[in-house]
Every structure is written in C-alpha cells, then in structure tokens.
Amino acid sequence: MEFNKTDYAVQIEDLTVAYDAKPVLWDIDLDIPQGKLMAIIGPNGAGKTTLLKAMLGLLVPVTGTVHFFQETDNSLRKLKNKVAYVPQSGSVDWDFPATVLDIVLMGCYGRLGFIKRPGKKDREDALQCLYKVGMEGYASRQISQLSGGQQQRVFLARALMQTADIYFMDEPFKGVDIQTEKAIVLLLKELKESGKTVVVVHHDLQTVPEYFDWVTLINIKVIASGPVEEVFHEQNLKKAYRSTGNLLKNAV
Template sequence: MELNTLNYAVQIEALTVAYDSKPVLWDIDLNIPKGKLMAIIGPNGAGKTTLIKAMLGLLIPVSGKVRFFKEPIDNLRKLKNKVAYVPQSGSVDWDFPATVLDIVLMGCYGRLGFIKRPGIKDKEAAMDSLKKVGMEDYALRQISQLSGGQQQRVFLARALMQDAEIYLMDEPFKGVDVQTEKAIILLLKELKESGKTVVVVHHDLQTVPEYFDWVTLINIKVIASGPVEEVFHEQNLKTAYRSTGNLLKNAV
C-alpha cells in the first residue's frame, strides 16, 4: 500500500541495533501512517521493545535514521510535545517518593518546563486523565505502593496529559485485568479516532484483529507491515514465529 510521505507519522530507514556486537534489529525499514492504531508483534527476543526504544532515541543504533513527522529524533526541541511514551512498568525503578498525581503532572512538563509549576487547571486535567484510566481514587497514593497493572495505568494517564500526536506504548496491557484492558483499548481507539497515532508493543495475537487496524510483525527484521486485514495472516505469522504453531492455532 503506497501512501503520500506527508501522511507518515514515523519513518524508519535502515535501522540496525546491536547489543555486544549481536544484532537485535537488522536493517529495519518501516513507515507508520498517521492516525493508525498499530500493534508491533513478534516472538520473545524479536526486538519489539528495542524498536520502541530506538525510535525514541533511548538506544543508539549502529546505523539508520528515525523521523517523526519528517523531523529527525535528535531534534527533541520540536518533538518534545508531539511524542509520548508509556514504558513497561517492570522496567522502571519505583523507589522514589512521588504520588500518583505527581507522576501524571509530569506529563505537562514538556509544555511548562521544569521551572514553572503546574497550576489548578493542570491539576484538574491530571485528575481527569486519572479518571479515564480508573485511578482517580489513588491520586495521593505513593506510586511504589501500586501493583504493576496500576502503575501501567498511571503511565497511560501521564501520556494522556501530554496531548501528544503519537503515543508509543510498550505492552500497556501487561499485568492488568480484563476489565482494565477493555477500558484501555477504548481509550486508545478514542485517541486514534481523534487523529492521534498509537503504536503498541503487543503479545496477544488473538486480540489483534479486534484491537488494531494496522500491524507490524517483526523478528529482528520486519516480516510484514500494513492493514490488519492484509498482513495478519497465517503465512506471515508462521514466518515471524517460526515453529510456534500452537501459538497460531486460534490467532487467525
């Protein structure tokens, strides 16, 4: 499917990332259209989280380029209010004294800077974001006292505060119950319907057709990327997951 390059939220060209000289991502070419709700899927060790981190500039690639809205990732000044990131809760050191509300208010620092303090309207917006993820009753709780799933929802609320153009999320459904997962995917679909681009590292193949309209399959390299109805099929899944046939049985 060909799209005008003006309609791309993210453009990745020849991206290679290695750990200790071992390639984790190899020669990745990937264009993500604006206004899509996209899943990144692949087996464990395929490089899904690495891809997100490399897109954000959190990892230095061996080679390649990443652009958001035609701007290179190293131009952070122009991108800081456009890109929001929701990491896995397990990847964060939670041993610091901050309340849930404090964490969510960090989402407006890109607009305010670190000198100007959030005002009443910012705090109201933060509470509204917490309400959207069902965490308003925990606003004054220490973040370290929450479960992993609750912490994940707080990070999502912080991302909503940024009012970004693109949201990058690393397994936002990990550790949450079914009811919370349904609430989160409704939020993500609302973001997509409002013109935002949402990119999600995802592991549950069975929910891909229900949750997403675009999908990228990777296993060190890009296997396929495009509309779910076109690329989410048995042959691409077998290529991405190799011999994990049992995993595919109910996925398509």
C-alpha cells in the same frame, strides 16, 4: 495501500541496532501512517522493545534514521510535545516517593520545563486524565501502594497529560487484569479516533484483530507491516515465529 509521504507519522530507513556487536535489529525499513493503532509483534528476543527505544532516540543505532512527520530535526527537545512513551511496568522504580497526581503532572513538564511549577489548570487537567483511566479516586495515593494494573493506568494518564501526536507503549497489557485491559483498549481506540498515532508492543496474537487496525511483525528484520486484514495471516506469522504450528488457531 498507497500513502503520500505527508501521511506518515514515523519513517525508518536502514535502521540497525546492535548490542556488543551482535545485531538486534537489522536493516529496518518501516513506515507508520498517521492515525493508526499499530501492534508490534514477534517472538521473545525479536527486537520489539529495542525498535520502540530506537524510534524514541533512547538507543543509538549503528546505522539508519528515524523521522517523525517528515521533520529533519528529530531531537527529543523538538519532539517533546509530540511524542509520549509508556514503558514496560517492570522497568519503572515503583518505590519512587511520589503520589499518583505527581506522576501524572510529570506529563506537562515537557511544556512547562522543570523550573516552572504546574498551576491550577494543570492539576485540573491531570485529574481529568486520571478520570479517563478510572483512577480519579487515587490522586493522593503513593504510587508504590497501587496494584500493577493501577500503576499502568497512572502511566497512561501521564501519557495523556502530554497531549502528544504519537503514543509509544511497551506491553501496556502485561500483568493487568481483564477489566484494566479492556479499559486500556477503549482508551487507545479513542486516541486513534481523535487522529493520534498509537504504537504498541504486544504479545497476545489472539487479540490483534480485535484491538488493532495495523500490525508490524518483526524478528530482527521486518517480516511484514500493514493493515491487520492484509498481513496478519499464518504465512507471515510462521516467518516471524519460525514455527510450523497453527499460530492463528483461535486467533482469528
């Protein structure tokens, strides 16, 4: 499938990331078209979260570049209104003294700055974002009082509040119940249908064909990337997971 350069949301060239001189990602070349719902899959330690953080500028690579929408200046300052990030739930301090509404309103700080306070319209928008994730009745609840699935929904609402063009999500289904998972999938597909690009670190091979239309398989290097129906097959999975077992059993 051919794309023009202007069709790409993210372009990565020669990206290498290392921890203590040990490469975690090696010579990554990856183009992510706009308007796709993409899964990043691979075994534990393959560099999935590292790739996400490197794209976001949260990690400094040894070599390589990341470009969004063909921009030459990819500073977080310039991209703050274009990129939203939902981290792994385990990396968040859930004891932080804030209400659900406070957390969602943080999504508009990129637009307002940290000095200007959110106004009435911002609060109405935040409540609407909570409604979209089924959490409108929890606005005044302390974030620490919520279940894991509820907390994940709140962070999705915060990402929606940013009205970004690209959404990065690190295992948004981890630790949530099936009802929450289905609600998140529906939301992600709605974002994709509205022209947004959604990049998700994912671990469940069985749901890839149902949830996503684009997939990238990595294991330190990019094994394959493209439409699910073209690259999500046993041969590529064996390369990524270095296994001879039937990884696609019951998956497709």
